[in-house]
Amino acid sequence: MNLRGERQADFAYQAVYRYMINLINEVSLETPVRLPSLRQLSTRLSVSISTIQYAYSLLEKEGRVYSVAKSGYFAWPVAGNPLLASTGDLLERLYAAARRPRMVVLSGDEPALLATLDGTLLMLERQLIRRYPRHLQPWSQPCGVWELRAALAARYTSSPSRCWQADEVYVGADLQGVLEILIDVLGLKGTTLLVESPCDWLILRLLQAAGVRVVELPWQADGRLDLKTFERLLRDEPVHVVLLSSVVSLPSGVALSMPERLQVAHLLDQHGCWLLENDTFGELVFGPRLPALRNLVNPERLIVFSSFEKTLGAEAPFGYVLSRHLSSELQRQFLLRSFRLSSIRQRAIARLYQSGRFDQHLRTVRHRLQEQAEVMSQRLDARLEGHVSYRMPAAGASFWLQSLALVDMRQVFQRMVAQQVVIAPGELFSLGGLHQQHVRVSHAFNGHPNLDVALDALADALLQSQVN
Structure with missing residues (x-):
């Protein structure tokens, strides 16, 4: 397979990314599976090692693969309900949930999703x-x-x-x-x-x-x-x-x-x-x-x-x-x-x-982010009033919400995954056990049809997970 002739409108790493997605889907994922090395894929696909590295970096960020020092890259197991039990590393479970099909992923903070310079x-x-x-x-x-x-x-x-x-x-x-x-x-x-x-x-x-x-x-x-x-x-x-x-x-x-x-x-x-x-x-x-x-x-x-x-x-x-x-x-x-x-x-x-194109792009991104934040704020007020408090963000693509009642946020996370929604519990943003009553939710998407349903599910999960 030579990627140089494939879809000229794509970057090479995007073609490698699609190839890796298909490769991951073909292998048995009952347990973690070791994937080809950077050099093996570079030879196989006739592209540079840096291009393979970019694709792996994107897959790792999405939670589809993980790296082990001196051992290479591995694909996460996804059969059944892996890594979604109430025990284990919370970040691993978040990554595993985010890569499942048909999930509404509210856990990220990806401002560039609202505007792209791929063509330029x-x-x-x-x-x-x-x-x-x-x-x-x-x-x-x-x-x-x-x-x-x-x-x-x-x-x-x-x-x-x-x-x-x-x-x-x-x-x-x-x-x-x-x-x-x-x-x-x-x-x-x-x-x-x-x-x-x-x-x-x-x-x-x-x-x-x-x-x-x-x-x-x-x-x-x-x-x-x-x-x-x-x-x-x-x-x-x-x-x-x-x-x-x-x-x-x-x-x-x-x-x-x-x-x-x-x-x-x-x-x-x-x-x-x-x-x-x-x-x-x-x-x-x-x-x-x-x-x-x-x-x-x-x-x-x-x-x-x-x-x-x-x-x-x-x-x-x-x-x-x-x-x-x-x-x-x-x-x-x-x-x-x-x-x-x-x-x-x-x-x-x-x-x-x-x-000057970068500055023009930044103005577009900032404007869209601010618009999205204002729309999201209205939705949060309508769907989560009485459940959370928050401050309007001054930048970025997410909201930092605090539960008004004492809740088990890991249980909230589990309930949301069961509703096919992924959130980022606040404890992920601390090594010392802080922010147990916080959660990060993204607002960087355009007219998501399930967003109101997802926010209603979050309100219900917060209510059902209160600690007496």
Whole structure:
């Protein structure tokens, strides 16, 4: 099978994705099944290893496959009711439920679902292939192509004293790979890291797997950060690195006020802490943007990480890092990882930035997200009044709901799966057992016919799962 001639309107990884879906459906899934390696599929399908990696990354994100270090990729079992019992890893059960057919998946936060640049990227790639024939493309650029690194450096530059250069930007295969490098470069294993909570489960699981001691700083119910507790933790705990969002913290959907931002920056400087800034959703704020935290802190103790996935979707899975320091170690780690990234796709993304198309796309995404959030808010008020409280999100594609009554949220999750609806219980966004009464639900879909039915089912599940 040669994918190069298949559906010219597709990216190669999309054809690989469809092939893998068919392959997974063909095998017996009573137990986990080992899938072909990246190199085996690259040879079989006559595409690059990076293209296979992109497809596997998408399948892993959807919960269809999982990876085991030094063993490869495996397909989750789906026969009967696997991983959906009331015991076991909740995240695994969520992934398994989300991949079942005819499920209404309300557990995600995928803003790019509302707008796509697939066609534009494909057109740019075709133009670039004519300009850069395959034999002229560099075999390996472990930190990313210069054009994309320069475009990112320019975008993050805000003043002469807050400027970035291309050689201070590092592009990796995906956000997970970039975060794993940062954990190594910063020497976080065995150290204490202060993290805002709730926090993305990918970040939390990576930190946990690396042996990092995570201290969680919860956002308060009024949407504020407890700065007194923040100061106490910086004073009493051996914290050298703090992980905070650049503008809006998700899934809580709240943002620091300007005075709070200045106080956070002052405390970080006072205690000599590094800021590890999560800018994953920094471009997706609905209203007027506050200054990013990175523009207020000491730039000598700052590392920023993000990805293109939330703004451009699965066709742009690359993650990236900006750092003025640790350059030799970052270069070494990126070289050791040997990311085989498509130079053409990176250049196509760079052109989106340079031409202004990315900004136009962002305006469209933000507008649609805000519209969807307002419609979802009306539905929540109509269907869940008296059951949950929430704050209107300031960015992203989801709502952070809190049950008004004491409930067993795992039981709510089980009841919803039985109704073919997948939600994300709040405990997934904490390593310390926080947010047991919260749930994340998505609003990034267009006129879903079963949404009102799903919300009615959620109201009933919350009622039936109350703890006396």
